Amino acid sequence: MAQDSFLDPAMPDIIEQWRAYFRLLELQPSHTILDVGCNTGDADRFLLRLYPYVKMIVGIDNSYSRVQRAQARLLAEYGPGTQCSFMQAPAECLPFPANGYDRVLCVEMLEWVDEPEDVLREVHRVLKPGGVALVIHTDFDTQVFSPADLGLHREVVHRFTDTGPDGTIGRMLTELCTTAGFDEVRPSVYPLINREFSSQMYSQQVFEMMVEWIGGADHKLYDELQKWKEELNIASESGRFFYSVNRNICLCEKRK
Numbered sequence: 700m701a702q703d704s705f706l707d708p709a710m711p712d713i714i715e716q717w718r719a720y721f722r723l724l725e726l727q728p729s730h731t732i733l734d735v736g737c738n739t740g741d742a743d744r745f746l747l748r749l750y751p752y753v754k755m756i757v758g759i760d761n762s763y764s765r766v767q768r769a770q771a772r773l774l775a776e777y778g779p780g781t782q783c784s785f786m787q788a789p790a791e792c793l794p795f796p797a798n799g800y801d802r803v804l805c806v807e808m809l810e811w812v813d814e815p816e817d818v819l820r821e822v823h824r825v826l827k828p829g830g831v832a833l834v835i836h837t838d839f840d841t842q843v844f845s846p847a848d849l850g851l852h853r854e855v856v857h858r859f860t861d862t863g864p865d866g867t868i869g870r871m872l873t874e875l876c877t878t879a880g881f882d883e884v885r886p887s888v889y890p891l892i893n894r895e896f897s898s899q900m901y902s903q904q905v906f907e908m909m910v911e912w913i914g915g916a917d918h919k920l921y922d923e924l925q926k927w928k929e930e931l932n933i934a935s936e937s938g939r940f941f942y943s944v945n946r947n948i949c950l951c952e953k954r955k
């Protein structure tokens with residue numbers, strides 16, 4: 700989604716969000732970490748910046764071009780020989796033995812797979828007993844933009860949510876993770892909040908995505924969205940802008 704690339708140029712709201720996610724992991728120097736659906740590896744490079752002492756970070760993604768970009772960016776920032784690496788692999792069939800990782804991240808990717816249950820069972824399998832998985836997904840129906848014409852707001856957010864593969868999977872995470880066999884699943888919500896509507900904030904990036912996804916084929920709606928965008932810009936300049944969206948979090952423990 701819009702926040703896939705958040706380090707360069709820096710998106711301050713997404714950087715803060717990842718700091719909060721990583722704190723939940725209580726990382727130790729001995730920890731090995733797997734990132735399932737790593738995209739171009741921004742989260743893993745950020746993790747390495749914050750926790751340079753961790754033993755190993757592996758990112759997997761089924762997109763060859765994204766893995767190549769992740770490797771190139773890692774090399775450009777750290778040179779060869781870090782404890783971080785990326786590989787192309789399907790999340791439904793992870794190429795690792797059971798009980799190998801202390802921590803597994805699975806963030807904003809379950810919407811894109813046909814069988815999220817299979818991915819979560821794999822996450823559970825590769826996690827060590829005593830390990831923790833952090834499974835996170837946005838529920839796009841929870842988006843709030845202000846100011847707004849409420850009728851237009853509801854239409855746009857609902858249509859955007861329903862246009863993606865599964866825009867409300869966030870609210871299903873607790874059930875999905877429990878079914879996957881974790882001994883304890885602790886749900887929480889990270890509320891991402893913007894008070895500014897600008898190109899380096901999530902709200903504007905997701906707004907542009909909504910324009911592209913649902914405004915492209917509907918000229919009337921496209922024009923309404925452009926007018927709304929102008930209002931949001933004016934509100935931002937005068938300190939009246941507000942945006943929020945919920946990221947659903949499950950902290951999943953495997954005890955044995």
Ligand SMILES: C[S@@+](CC[C@H](N)C(=O)[O-])C[C@H]1O[C@@H](n2cnc3c(N)ncnc32)[C@H](O)[C@@H]1O
Pocket residue numbers: 700702703735736737738739742759760761762765788789790791805806807808811812
């Ligand atoms: C929206 S991005 C999320 C990236 C990152 N985890 C984040 O939170 O910014 C979803 C990623 O999952 C990857 N993906 C989708 N289906 C996958 C699958 N079956 N196996 C592995 N990766 C997959 C996509 O290629 C994409 O890079």
